[in-house]
Each structure stands twice: as structure tokens, then as C-alpha cells.
Amino acid sequence: MRLLLLVLGIIPLKADQPNILMILADDMGYGDLGCYGSLQIETPVLDKLAAAGIRCTDGYVCANVCAPSRAGLLTGRHPQRFGFEHNLNKAFPTLPERLGIPVEQKTIADHLKKAGYRTSIIGKWHVGDSVPGMLPNARGFDYFFGMHAGSHHYFPKAENNKLFRNEDPVTEIEHPYLTDLFTHEAIGQMTPAEQPFFCFLSYNTPHTPMQAKEEDLAKFAHLKGKRRQTYAAMQWCMDVNIGRILAHLEKTDQLENTLIVFYSDNGGSVTASHACNAPLNGMKGSFLEGGIRVPFIFHWPKGLPSGATFEHPFSSLDLLPTFIAAAGAPELPHRIKVGKKWQTITDGKNLLPHLRNQNAKPPHEVLFWRMTMRGAAIREGDWKLLVNVHTPPALYNLADDISEQNNLYQKMPEKVANLWLKLNHWQESLEDTPHWQEAPYWQGYNRKLYTHDYWLTQPARDEEYLGIR
Ligand code: CA
Numbered sequence: 328m329r330l331l332l333l334v335l336g337i338i339p340l341k342a343d344q345p346n347i348l349m350i351l352a353d354d355m356g357y358g359d360l361g362c363y364g365s366l367q368i369e370t371p372v373l374d375k376l377a378a379a380g381i382r383c384t385d386g387y388v389c390a391n392v393c394a395p396s397r398a399g400l401l402t403g404r405h406p407q408r409f410g411f412e413h414n415l416n417k418a419f420p421t422l423p424e425r426l427g428i429p430v431e432q433k434t435i436a437d438h439l440k441k442a443g444y445r446t447s448i449i450g451k452w453h454v455g456d457s458v459p460g461m462l463p464n465a466r467g468f469d470y471f472f473g474m475h476a477g478s479h480h481y482f483p484k485a486e487n488n489k490l491f492r493n494e495d496p497v498t499e500i501e502h503p504y505l506t507d508l509f510t511h512e513a514i515g516q517m518t519p520a521e522q523p524f525f526c527f528l529s530y531n532t533p534h535t536p537m538q539a540k541e542e543d544l545a546k547f548a549h550l551k552g553k554r555r556q557t558y559a560a561m562q563w564c565m566d567v568n569i570g571r572i573l574a575h576l577e578k579t580d581q582l583e584n585t586l587i588v589f590y591s592d593n594g595g596s597v598t599a600s601h602a603c604n605a606p607l608n609g610m611k612g613s614f615l616e617g618g619i620r621v622p623f624i625f626h627w628p629k630g631l632p633s634g635a636t637f638e639h640p641f642s643s644l645d646l647l648p649t650f651i652a653a654a655g656a657p658e659l660p661h662r663i664k665v666g667k668k669w670q671t672i673t674d675g676k677n678l679l680p681h682l683r684n685q686n687a688k689p690p691h692e693v694l695f696w697r698m699t700m701r702g703a704a705i706r707e708g709d710w711k712l713l714v715n716v717h718t719p720p721a722l723y724n725l726a727d728d729i730s731e732q733n734n735l736y737q738k739m740p741e742k743v744a745n746l747w748l749k750l751n752h753w754q755e756s757l758e759d760t761p762h763w764q765e766a767p768y769w770q771g772y773n774r775k776l777y778t779h780d781y782w783l784t785q786p787a788r789d790e791e792y793l794g795i796r
Contacts, residue, residue, distance in 0.1 A: 344443065344523045345630060346576075346585040347650050350569060351400075351527070353393065353451060353534035354611055355622065356595025356602030358785055359562055363622045365603070366788045367550060368559045372570035373589065377624045379633050380587070381682055385640040386623025387694060387706075388593055389674075391612050393477050393534075395698070396592045396643065398454050401434045401466075403647030403659070403673045405695070410762030412699055414477070415455065419763040426763060427455015428466070435647045436467030439525040442656035445469055447516040450509045450529035453477045464493055468527075472497075472512040478531055481505045481538040481561075504540050506532050506561070510568040514575050525650070528572075533561040535599050540564060551791040555601040586627040586653050588646060594618040597781060597794040605785050608731045612769075613776040614696055614704040614713050615731055627653075631682055639689040640706055644675035652677040670758060695753045699761050701773050705750040712746035717774040722746070730783045 358364050362374040362382055389399035390406065394414045398406035406412065409429050417426065424430070436446040447470040448463050455461035456475035463471035474489045483490060483500050490497035502508040513528045539560035547559040569589070576582040594617045595602025597610040609615025625631055630653065648659060659673045676690040697703035702715040709726035721734040722743050736743055779795040786792035 343584075344654055345627060346517070346523045346581055347439065347444070347525045347653065348517070348572070348576075348585055348587045349525075349527045349646065349650075350572075350587065350589045351397075351450075351529050352565065352589070352591040353529075353531045354593060354596040354600060354602060355533055355562070355591035356597070356604045357607045357617060357620055357622060358603045358605040359533075359558075359595060360622050362624075364605070364785050366785050367547075367555070367603075367790075367792065368562050370562060370566040372566045372573065373624065376569070376573070376587070376589065376626050379628070380624055380626030381631060381635045381637050383623035383625070383637045383641070385638055386590060386621060386643075387619050387640060388591070388621055388643045389696065391593050391614060391618035391696070391698065393451075393592050394453050397451075397529075398428050400592075400643040400646055401436075401454060402428065402432050403435065403644050403675045404432070404671065405644065405674050405757065407697060407757045407761075408671060408674075408759060410759040411454075412697070412761040413763060413765040415453070416763050416765050417457070418766065421763045423457035424460075426457045427461040430458075430460040430465070434466045434468075435650060436463075436525065436527070438467070438647065438651055438656065438659075439654060440467050440469070442651070442654040443522055444525040444654065445516070445520065445522045446525045447471070447513075448527040448529060449473055449513045449516065450527075451477065451479075451531045451534075452529070462494065470516060473509065473529065474531075478534050478536065479505060480536060483508075504564070506530060506564050506568055510571055514572060517572070517575060517579075517581065519579050519581055523654075530565055532565040533558050533600060533602070535596070537561070537600055549789055551789075552601065552793050554794075555792050558601050582628065584627075584629045586630060586650070587625070589622070589624040589626075590643065591621040594621060598779070601792060601794045603782060603786065603792065605782050606730050608781055608783060610776060610779070610781065612701075612773060614698075614702050614715065615777070616711075616725070616729070617781065618776075619696060619704070625682060630679070635682075635685065637682060637685070639681065639691075640694055641678060641681070641690050642675065642694055644673075645678045645690060646675065648673055648675045649678045652679050671756065693749055693753075695750065697754065700764065700770065703750060703754070705746050705753070707746060707749065710742060710746065712743065712750060714750070715773075715777055718777045732783075 360370045362377040390396040395406045398411040450473040537557040543560035550556040604617035607617040609617035693707045713721045722736040
């Protein structure tokens with residue numbers, strides 16, 4: 328059978344399987360790369376990567392905060408389907424085996440390992456560590472170097488850090504700055520070999536704490552405000568490090584057949600780190616565009632167009648089926664019947680045919696988001712219905728109003744009703760309820776996210792930018 332499929336070209340010869348490198352930034356603003364309009368932050372490496380690959384304008388993540396976003400991208404399923412709706416909350420009264428991605432869920436690494444890949448994750452995990460079966464080495468990753476939690480000091484000390492190499496605490500720090508250290512570790516996993524690699528480089532840059540190297544800070548000395556200066560320096564450092572990786576791939580003759588995806592796990596944290604999501608309104612934690620739409624770059628010289636812009640909406644949930652297709656592994660079913668009930672296996676779509684043909688129909692008719700107690704949203708075409716628990720519901724036309732300023736909810740009741748029906752239908756399809764809730768503090772925090780006065784245009788190169796006005 329395999330021979331027949333090989334002959335028909337349905338699965339590629341092993342030598343054709345691309346390496347897959349997924350680079351994830353953390354809390355990075357939609358407007359904080361040169362190629363996404365930043366006038367203050369230079370990112371020449373990522374700009375070049377986008378120019379030689381595909382720059383996406385309407386790429387989304389499935390959640391507006393770190394942990395559920397990662398639970399979704401790792402499983403290719405809406406994390407609400409397995410109760411993972413909020414950031415992890417160890418204070419919540421629940422069983423340890425329920426606090427994380429349930430062990431029966433398959434991850435992107437499980438699938439790619441089965442397809443013959445060497446698998447590694449470097450950096451932030453943040454999808455559960457309360458039972459051993461939830462740790463990266465038990466979730467399909469051959470190699471793990473990083474932290475279980477959502478953030479880490481950027482200057483770790485040998486005697487005081489929360490880093491692990493596989494299951495062992497790290498006792499030697501080879502590079503004093505975390506972004507450099509993660510890059511060094513990731514490059515170690517990208518050696519040429521018979522088996523292709525899948526590396527999930529999960530930087531925590533530019534998540535808090537705001538800490539940068541002196542030489543990187545010096546480059547942005549013209550920026551007023553220490554926090555913005557630090558943010559820019561952290562971004563710059565990540566860009567330099569991605570340049571190191573590209574140079575390594577080129578030197579080892581792997582760049583041509585490595586599928587690289589770069590994006591952020593959620594929108595920029597405007598208040599905490601002075602990220603900038605302009606022209607998008609809102610920030611991390613909100614269902615405004617600034618919370619869920621992120622920079623998204625694909626680069627694969629052998630398999631994808633160069634110099635393209637992709638404008639259809641899609642989701643980070645699409646990466647799992649996209650990688651499976653690139654690996655030549657069998658496609659996963661969308662749904663299967665378990666007893667009398669249908670169960671959704673994957674919410675994503677293989678993006679490759681869409682990325683290769685700009686004229687193909689959009690990969691999705693609708694996209695959905697929800698966080699219980701915080702709100703929900705649906706995007707269909709250019710229309711978006713936003714349901715927030717603290718402010719009135721809103722309808723926006725993103726084609727005319729990318730900054731979500733003109734609420735059409737009262738003016739277009741039929742469109743509103745249609746989107747409500749679809750959103751409710753999706754919510755009814757979710758197989759589980761939240762396994763935990765977030766701490767009450769976040770309710771008050773959430774309310775403020777929708778009332779801040781965000782910058783909707785990019786600050787000029789030397790303009791003072793303190794996040795909100
Ligand atoms: Ca994040």
C-alpha cells in the first residue's frame with residue numbers, strides 16, 4: 328500500500344519530508360515587526376523571511392492568552408473541547424489530572440513522531456505539569472529544554488532557575504541570556520540527519536519580565552520610556568537569534584526544505600510590556616483584534632511561494648493538519664462518530680493548497696473564540712460579532728473598520744442574528760465544560776481591556792509610546 332501511495336505521489340519519499348520549525352513569540356504585538364508596520368522596532372531578519380516567504384495579514388490564534396492558545400496549537404482542536412479554556416490556575420479546586428491538556432489528547436509532536444520526525448520543544452511549555460503524563464517528554468517530544476511555567480527570568484542563574492533538560496533540572500547555564508540560550512539549544516536539534524526534525528521553538532520573548540541585554544538596549548536608546556525601550560531590545564534580540572538559526576540552516580544545506588512558521592501565541596500586552604497592536608484595537612486577553620490576530624509568516628522555499636501576501640483569515644489550529652500534510656502523513660478526519668455522538672478530531676484545515684494558490688477559496692468560512700466569564704467572538708468573512716461580558720455586544724465590518732470603532736450591532740439585526748446562531752451552534756458542539764476557572768482578579772482586569780484608549784496608528788520612530796494613551 329505504501330509503495331502504491333509513494334508511486335502515486337500521495338505520500339512523499341522520506342528524503343522529501345521537510346524539516347518543520349515552528350517559532351512562537353509570546354505576547355508580541357501585531358504592529359511590532361518592521362514588516363507589519365513598526366516604525367520603532369527594527370526586525371530585519373523577520374522582514375527578510377516574510378519577503379522571501381508568505382506574510383499573512385489575517386492570521387489568528389485560537390485564544391487571547393498564552394496557555395489555551397498553546398493547548399489549541401498543540402492539539403489542532405479548540406481547547407474548549409477538552410476543558411482547557413483559561414490560563415492554568417493551580418489555586419482552583421480541581422484534580423491535578425484535569426489541570427492541563429488531558430493525557431489522552433494527541434499533540435502535533437505525537438503525529439509528527441509517528442510520521443518519522445525527530446521532535447523537540449525548546450522554551451515555554453505552559454500547558455500543564457501537575458502530573459508526569461502532562462510533561463513534554465510524555466506528549467510526543469523526544470527532547471525538551473525549557474520551563475514548565477508561563478514566564479521566566481531572562482538572566483537565569485545555575486543555582487536558581489526553573490529550567491529543565493527533559494526531566495532533569497538544569498544546573499549549567501551556557502548562555503547568560505535566555506533567548507540566546509534557547510536558540511543555542513534549538514540549533515542543537517537541527518542537525519542534518521536521515522530523519523527530518525520538528526522543532527517547536529517556544530520563545531518567551533517578549534513576555535514579561537521586561538529584561539534585555541545592555542547592548543540591545545543601547546540600540547534603542549532613542550526611545551523614551553524604559554519599558555518600550557526594553558520591549559524593542561527584546562524583539563531585536565529575538566530577530567538576531569532567528570538570523571542565527573537561518574544561517575545555520577543555510578550552512579547545513581537545510582533551509583531550502585525546512586518549513587518555517589513564525590507567529591505569536593496571542594496579541595501584544597500593551598499595558599504590561601508596551602507592545603503595540605496598531606492598527607488593531609485591544610490587547611492580549613481581549614477578543615478585540617489586538618488580542619487574537621497576530622503576525623504570521625510562512626517560509627519554505629521548496630514548497631511555498633516566495634514574496635506573497637496571504638489575506639484570508641485562518642487559525643493556529645490549522646498548523647497541525649498543515650504540518651501533517653507537509654510530512655506526507657495520512658490526513659486526520661474532521662469528525663468521527665463515538666457511539667451515538669459525533670466527536671471533532673481536528674478543527675484545523677491543511678493550509679498548503681490555500682497558501683500555494685491565492686485564488687483558492689478561503690480555508691474557513693467562520694472562526695470562533697470563547698473564554699467562559701470573559702466573552703466570545705465569531706468572524707465570518709469581513710464580519711465579526713464580539714460578545715463581551717462587561718460591555719454591550721458589537722458587530723464590526725473588518726474590511727472597512729479594522730480598528731473596530733464603528734459598532735453596527737443596532738443597525739444590522741439580521742446579520743447579528745445570523746452570527747449569534749452560528750456562534751451558539753459552535754458552542755453547543757463543544758464536548759466539555761471548563762475544567763477550571765481563572766482567579767477572580769481577572770474579571771476586573773478584563774473589563775478594563777475594553778475601555779483603554781489604545782494607539783490605533785503606529786508611534787513615529789522617536790515618539791513617546793507608553794502603551795495606552
Ligand atoms: Ca502569551
